[in-house]
Amino acid sequence: MASYSTNEFRGGLKIMLDGDPYTIVENEFVKPGKGQAFNRVKLRNLKNGRVVEKTFKSGESVEAADVVDVDMQYLYNDGEFWHFMDPNTFEQLSASKAAVGDAALYLKEQDIVSVTLWNGEPLSVAPPNHVELRVTQCDPGVRGDTATGATKPATVETGATVKVPLFVEEGDILKIDTRTGEYISRVKE
Amino acid sequence: MTPALPIATLRKRAQLLRQLREFFSARGVLEIETPILSPYGNPDPHIDSIACALGTQRAYLQTSPEFAMKRLLVQGSGDIFQLCHAFRDGEAGRFHRPEFTLLEWYRLDFDHLQLNAEVIALIEQMREADAAPLQQVVQSYQALFIQYLCVDPLDTSMAQLRAVAQHQGLAVDSTLSLDGWLDLLLSHCIVPRLPANQLTTLIDYPASQAALARLNADTRTAARFEVFWGSLELANGYWELQDPDEHVRRFAVENAQRHAAGQPSMPVDQEFLKALQRGLPDCAGVALGVDRLLMKLLGAESLDAVCVD
Numbered sequence: 001m002a003s004y005s006t007n008e009f010r011g012g013l014k015i016m017l018d019g020d021p022y023t024i025v026e027n028e029f030v031k032p033g034k035g036q037a038f039n040r041v042k043l044r045n046l047k048n049g050r051v052v053e054k055t056f057k058s059g060e061s062v063e064a065a066d067v068v069d070v071d072m073q074y075l076y077n078d079g080e081f082w083h084f085m086d087p088n089t090f091e092q093l094s095a096s097k098a099a100v101g102d103a104a105l106y107l108k109e110q111d112i113v114s115v116t117l118w119n120g121e122p123l124s125v126a127p128p129n130h131v132e133l134r135v136t137q138c139d140p141g142v143r144g145d146t147a148t149g150a151t152k153p154a155t156v157e158t159g160a161t162v163k164v165p166l167f168v169e170e171g172d173i174l175k176i177d178t179r180t181g182e183y184i185s186r187v188k189e
Numbered sequence: 190m191t192p193a194l195p196i197a198t199l200r201k202r203a204q205l206l207r208q209l210r211e212f213f214s215a216r217g218v219l220e221i222e223t224p225i226l227s228p229y230g231n232p233d234p235h236i237d238s239i240a241c242a243l244g245t246q247r248a249y250l251q252t253s254p255e256f257a258m259k260r261l262l263v264q265g266s267g268d269i270f271q272l273c274h275a276f277r278d279g280e281a282g283r284f285h286r287p288e289f290t291l292l293e294w295y296r297l298d299f300d301h302l303q304l305n306a307e308v309i310a311l312i313e314q315m316r317e318a319d320a321a322p323l324q325q326v327v328q329s330y331q332a333l334f335i336q337y338l339c340v341d342p343l344d345t346s347m348a349q350l351r352a353v354a355q356h357q358g359l360a361v362d363s364t365l366s367l368d369g370w371l372d373l374l375l376s377h378c379i380v381p382r383l384p385a386n387q388l389t390t391l392i393d394y395p396a397s398q399a400a401l402a403r404l405n406a407d408t409r410t411a412a413r414f415e416v417f418w419g420s421l422e423l424a425n426g427y428w429e430l431q432d433p434d435e436h437v438r439r440f441a442v443e444n445a446q447r448h449a450a451g452q453p454s455m456p457v458d459q460e461f462l463k464a465l466q467r468g469l470p471d472c473a474g475v476a477l478g479v480d481r482l483l484m485k486l487l488g489a490e491s492l493d494a495v496c497v498d
Binding site: 032038057 | 233235236279280281282283284285358359360361363364365366368369371372373375376377380398400415422425
């Protein structure tokens with residue numbers, strides 16, 4: 001089984017801890033001149049996103065986590081699972097609600113998304129940073145109101161609700177930042 | 190490619206090296222040089238020597254010039270200092286580099302407290318005249334642990350130290366020795382909390398962490414000191430151990446610890462042991478990290494900001 005020594009620790013390295021896969025967020029080498037060296041590490045649990053701190057004795061080895069990010073095309077949702085396809089191999093896999101999480105709100109069929117696999121199983125799904133989605137429901141637009149900065153809620157085709165300016169109409173296509181859930185602009189068709 | 194250092198940083202380093210030499214010249218301390226390459230390594234289990242091939246022989250880059258300088262002291266050199274590079278395998282981070290610049294000096298008939306006073310004077314002299322004054326505090330290892338963690342490091346157990354670490358929110362699964370637990374608590378829970386505008390001298394380390402310092406009269410603590418600027422360790426010094434048999438004993442303990450930890454044992458400097466038989470003069474010695482001092486003088490956050498790659 002692959003393992004990493006603490007002196008290979010760096011941001012982004014994926015390791016196993018208490019049976020869960022983690023990614024290293026921050027690694028600090030701490031050593032008194034004449035004493036034991038330690039690696040003080042901040043790690044994010046890739047299953048639940050929680051960040052923990054842990055101290056290792058320098059030189060120790062930890063098991064590597066078999067975690068890879070793969071670009072896949074989102075195909076469809078069958079009511080229970082979300083289905084994805086590797087556009088190169090045409091291999092398909094399905095991900096549960098736990099793995100897809102809030103990304104579901106931005107998943108549009110045919111879009112290319114980043115699927116994180118742990119031992120070949122989907123662990124999480126990240127939509128593109130920016131997506132373009134059609135408004136399916138919102139209050140009627142207020143023509144010409146581009147200056148007040150007032151907003152209203154709009155629901156888009158994938159189910160997400162975003163705050164939009166008052167001039168937005170049903171049927172408009174919006175550019176949205178999926179990391180913040182914020183409206184960026186209206187897109188011309 | 191790493192970004193080049195500003196020319197002002199190169200100039201500041203040149204100025205620091207010049208001022209350090211002036212400091213010692215004014216005090217009659219002789220600058221010397223010793224070999225960086227040696228057939229002998231450092232048996233300290235927490236310091237890894239970098240091995241290299243010298244023809245068909247194995248050699249090591251020095252982890253500090255300590256043994257070579259002490260041989261000069263035995264030969265009657267008198268007070269000496271050296272500015273050199275030292276090498277330690279596996280040490281890399283914001284405050285560590287595997288190759289770094291060390292200032293090491295020895296003063297005859299000084300004890301560790303007198304030498305500490307000289308270290309403080311040196312740091313003050315390297316600072317700008319208009320820099321805000323630094324508090325100077327000398328505190329014992331025991332007092333510091335009691336102040337910050339309510340535990341007596343000279344009368345404790347692994348179970349107690351483990352409980353303290355847990356209480357402090359440290360998650361550690363590693364197997365640590367008693368000194369390992371003390372190192373953990375000192376480096377994670379105490380040193381980061383030392384006041385930023387203070388030069389803290391830590392004295393009277395536990396006898397088990399004496400390194401090459403002589404023991405104090407209480408035999409539970411050693412005449413070893415470390416100087417911290419804020420929470421950055423700058424210098425480590427001893428009122429030097431003289432007894433040759435005690436040296437042999439301590440090196441054997443260190444190599445046994447290396448063996449137990451699965452590390453290669455290190456050949457002990459035989460020339461050094463021979464010199465000790467002739468008698469190391471009564472002296473105190475200290476090593477100070479020049480790159481770290483430069484960092485603090487420039488207010489830098491990392492060694493990368495002051496070292497050329």
